[in-house]
Every structure is written in structure tokens, then in C-alpha cells.
Amino acid sequence: MLAVQLARLAGNHPYPCDVHLVEPRPVPGPGLAYTARRPEYLLNVRSQFLSAFPDQPDHFQNWLRVTSQEVCEHGFCSRQSYGRYLQQLVSQLLEWPSMNGIRCYWHNQAARAVEVSPSGSSATVRLMDGTELPSTYVVLALGNFPPPYPTTSSTEYRAYPNYHGNPWAQGALRNIGTDDTVLLIGTGLTAVDILLGLQADGHQGLVTTVSGHGRWPAAHQFEGATYPDFYAADLAGVDTVLDVLRVLRRHVREAQKQGIDWRMVVDTLRPHLGQIWATWPQPEQARFLRHLAGIWSVLRHRSPPRNAAIVAAMFAEGQVQQAIGRVKNIEPAANGLVVTVQKGQQPVQQLTAQHVITCTGPLLDYSRIQESVVVGLRETGHLQPDALHLGIETDAHGALLNATGQASGVLFTLGPSRRPAYFESTAVPELRNQAVALAQELGQRLRVTVDAGI
Template structure:
């Protein structure tokens, strides 16, 4: 999206935009690469245009390609095809503003300031070095952290630490026992994938709170924003929570569903988050973040119906608690869990971690991240949500000085916005960053 917005800047411009992407094709990224039609987007098609100034762009593309989506929830691979086509257009010929785009099917392994400190050098896995006026870290999400202490299980073929990895889950036979860690949207996708593969054995799901994502309701009229009247100027979690609860009660009494009330907060979530002191942000993460995720990041109704059906028939078995240990036991794995004062051990053939992406940049071991972190160009935030940046997405160093060369967008900017993973937020960040880079040029 950042590349597409650079192509739309007013010209004339000169220069090359290097897209460094080691996957088989640039565009789909991790989320939309999986070739599984049962993996659905959790946002309706009319809200997924890559361009905020053309809200019907994705819907128009679907009609042009004669693609229909049940209840407007398309597959992830369909959206990946959409993005891939957009990027392919950039690579085919120079943009109207004069910029050219070049794809490097390699991973970036290091980045540093050049000798004159006015440029950065990015080194690729094959040894290529790119001298750049600006470097945008559009790194997306990293695989989940290990759900237990490191051990031999991490290298076991039946431990699936990244369910999005290419070929993941393909060695699971229909009657193999499976234990799933987590109950978020990733867990829903995994369950649908197992079902599509003909898996028959019961699946044990370990979760601290046993909360599945809420299902989307019917498409409805947007609820009017109440941020200015009731939320601006509130500096504690308790104040915001009380105001939102009050508004939901009023709206429900007037015949509204609660979901549009929640959705009306979306454009102002960054301001609500930024108004909280660090201690209040930490309080929200401790007490409300898991509930927020269930209510805010919803599941397509057809997916929710399938999961509820699997629970009703006993194919999904719920186990309350947290995984405290995993050990290799022959061809299977022994999993220890604890819940309050109770401990439980269970042997299973496969373990799949669905705990969500690793956000803490002090723990991420990607070579490029390590390079930037070691050199002091990249500072993880205190709460372990992403990277410290200024208002334009420029990376802050240890002295809190904004870099003139290194920028980021997407999930890495969660410290600034908290919500920084979905298409509506990403496309706005891409527009703003492209404009900022143009201003600096």
C-alpha cells in the first residue's frame, strides 16, 4: 500500500522504489498468501479498498473479475490476488509521476547509515546493497512467541509454532489428536482448515478465558460518532469504559445493535489511546485488551456458525488454563497446563500455537530488526507493542530523536495507535507516509 501511494504522488518525480519482498510474489504478504478458500477476511468487502479516496475500488475489482463472496466476506486468497495485481501494475512500467518500481525477491538482513549519514544502506540476503534516501519498514506481523519455555519441542515436526507458515498443518492426519493454543481469529482459521482437510478427531483448545471472537452482525447503518461530545479529554480507562457503556445502553434502548456503536469509535481509537498516560495504557492491556479483541475483531457469521457447530458435536473440547510446558514424547508431545491452582497434563499428537503475532521488538530475532536494534536506530516501546516513532512514523533513537531515513507503518506502530493492523488503518498510514516522504524529497 505504501508503494501504491508513492506511485500516486503528484509528479514529476525521479528515482526508484525498491520493494524488498522474499515471498513468491509481492503484494499478498503473510496474511493473504495462504491458498485456502476457507480462510476468510473478517471485514466485509465494501470496506477493504486499498485506496481511501476510492472506497469502492475492491468491490469494483470483484465485479470486474466476476467474483462473489458469501455475505460479502471474501477469502484471504482473493484479497491477496487483488493486492498482487495492484503491485504487478507498478512493476510493469513507470508510474505516471515518473517513479520506477523494482522488486527484489530477497530478504533484507541489515540496514545502516551510509558513510555520509544522509543515506541508508540496506543489505539483502544475496549480498546486494541498496543505497536509499529513505527506508520504510513494512514488516507486518511476526510469528507467535513460543507458548512455553524453549525446548526440543520447537524443532519437532508436530509442533506448529506458526500456523501461517507455508505447508503448515499438512502433516496432520484425519485421526491425529490436536491441541490448539488460543481462541482468536487465527484459531478459527485453523479449525476451518482442519475441517476442510477432513480432520475427524476431537481438537482440544486451551484458553485462559475461553472467549471466541464475536460474530459480525448484519450490515447496518453507521452509528454517529460520539467521540467529541463524550470521549475527548478523558484520560483514564475507567472514564472511557463508563462513557462507552453508557452510550451502548442508550443505543440499545433506542433499537441499535451494540456493534455499530463500537465501530463508530474506530476513527478515533488512536486519539483515545494517546490520551491515556502510560500507566493507563498498561492497565488496559492487563484487564481489557483480551475482551476488546473479542468484541472488536469479529468473525464472519458463517465461520462462527461452523465453530459453534463443532463445539456442539464435541469435536472441539475446551480446556481452561495457560500452557506451562511442552515436552517431546516419542512421536507426540506432552503438554502441561495450569488453571488457578490446578495442573493438567495431556499427551497429543500435534500442538498448534494460535496465540497471535509476536509484537515485542526487543524479542524479535529477524536479522534486519536485530541489525537496526543493535545499532540503536530502532527502539522497542515500553509496553512491548511495537516500535517507538514520531507522528510521521519516523523511528526514534535512544535519545528520542526522529530518524530522517528510517520509517515504519503497520503493526509496528501499535504504540502510537494501539489499533494498527487492519486495512482501513493501514491505507491511511500509507497515504500519510507517502505524502511525508514527498515533502522531505
């Protein structure tokens, strides 16, 4: 999206720069989320809200009408359709220069390192095949990383062929037999997708789900009136989690009196979530993460109605059962993997399954990420993980901060890595706005460079 927005920059003169897109996947554009060729994997947001361009809200819907025969139930289309949409946008950039003179090149491999010059005014990106890309600006658009291991008390299970630490890895679940037993760690949107995939494949074996709270994503609901935006009147400047919660509960009660669903109340806050998060001092942010982040995720990141209905039917038919507790240990055994689960101080449970799949969501802590580019920038002090382990420390424009809090003039980031600034930084509406803002910021800097004759 950033490359697309750079190509759309307006100006009185051409931009004398090339954009190099370093992407090792088979095609650029879809990324991890939209690569899977499974029609049962639906977008969790309706198509009317998924245009790549904030100023053209109907762009994706118009693209669907022209290019696809897919019937999107309640407006929820397949992720593979959205992947094709993004792929087409990027392919247009690669075919010819944009109107503003920017040319885009795709390098079908990963980066090995990013080396910032001693002056801090440029950087060199080194690719796996030895190619060097001298760069004025480098943007880390790394997306999400695989989930962390669910337990560190043992490690032997990690190499077990039926332990699936990354459910999105290519071919990760292909060795699951029709009648094999499966255990899912986590009950969020990833777990919903895995259940849908198993059901579509005709899987008949028992599936056990494990999570600390046992909550599943709420289903979207679209009937009824909307609720008026109350941020400016009641929430602007509120700097404690408890006070925000009190205001939200008051409006939910008021909405109920009017026959309006609670979802409509939560949805009015979406444009303001970053402001609410940024207003809280760090101790309040930490309090939210400890006590409310889990239930917020359930209420805010919802499942399409069809998906929720399928999961409910699988529970009703006894194909899925649930255990509540935290995973304490995983050990290989003769008949599969033995997972030790405990809730609070209650006695432990030992659950055995032929396959165990981690569905707990991506690793966010940049102090633990072992990607070579991240490690190199971290060790040289150019990349600072945040104190709450949500992503990368940045300034207001997405420029990386060093150990002394100084903003880089070369290194930028956007997407999930900016969760410390916004908390909500993973869905398309937020990502496209970040892409527009960063493209405009880089465009301004490029114009200064041109005007200075550099």
C-alpha cells in the same frame, strides 16, 4: 500499499526516484495474510471497506465484479481474492513507470542488513545475495512475525515435528492426519482459521483448544440501525481507561433501549481509536493491556457469521472441546505432546495431543525479534522497542526514534510496528491511511530535495 501510494503522488514535476521493493515471497503484494490458497479463509472485514485507496471506497468491489466469480456471503470474500487484488496493483507498478516518474523494482529476496551512514542522511540496504541498495529513505514494512513460544520452561518441544509454532508457515499443517488429535493454544481469529482449515480437509480427530479466558471472537452482525458517533461529545480528551469504559457502557445501555446492537456502538469508535489510545498516559495504556486488551480483541476483531457458525457446530458435535488456563509446560512423549495447563491456583491439567499449534497471535516485542535487519538496527541504536512491548518507537510521521528520542531522517516504518502510536494498527482501513500519510510525507521531502538541487 505504500509503493502504490508513492506511484500516485501528484506534483508539477516528476519525482527523480526509484522505489525498491524487497520481498522474498514468490510474488509481491499478498504478503503473509493473503497468500494462503484456501477459499475457506475469509476476510474478517466486508469487501466494501477494503479498497486499497481511501479516496476510492468502491475500488476493491469494482475489481471483484470485473475479475472474479466469487460469491461473497454477507460481503465477506476469501483472503486469496484479496491477495490477487494486491498482487495486481503491485504488478502494474513493476511493469512501467508511474505518471509521476517513479519506477518500482522488485528484489525477490530478503534483506540482510540496513546500514545508516555516519551522517545519518542516507542508508545502504544489503540483500542476502550481496546486492547493495544505496537509499535516501528506508521503510520497514515488516508486517507480523511468528508467534512467541507459549512456554520457556522447556525447549525440547520446539524441534518436535508435530509442534507447529507458526501456523502460517508454508506447509506447516500438512502432516496432520485425518484422525490425529490436535491442540490449539489460543482462541482468537487464528484459531478460527485453523479450525476452518481442518474442517475443510475432512479432519475427524478431536481438537482441544486452550486459552486463559476461553473467549472466542464475536460474530459480525449487520441488521438494525447504526449508532451516532459520540466521540467528540463524550470521549475527546478523556485520559483514563475507567472513564472511557464508563462512557462506552452508558452508550451500550442507551443503544439497547433503542434496540441497537452493542456492535454498532463499538464501531462508531473505530475512527477514533488511535486518538483515545494516544490520550492515555503510559500507565493507563499499560492498565488497558493488563485488564481489557483480551476482551477488547474479542469484541472488536470479529469473525464472519459463516465462520462463527462452523466453529459453533464443531463444538456442538463434540469435535472440539475447550480447556481454560495457561500453558505451563510442553513435553514430547511417546504418544504425542503433553501440554500442562493451569488456571489460577487450580490443580494442573495434562492434555495430550499428536499435534500442538500455537495460535496466540504474532510476536510484537521488538526487543525479542531476531530478524537480522531488526537486530542490526536495534544494536546500533537506530531502532528502539517501546516500553509496553507493542512495536517500535516513532514520531508522528513514522520516523524511527533513536535512544535519545531523535527522529531519523532516513528510517521509517508503518503497519503493526506502529502499535505504540495507534494500538489498532493491523487492519486494512488503518494500514491504507498510514500508507497515504507516509507517501505524502516522503513526497514532500523528495520535493525539497529536488528544489535544493540535491
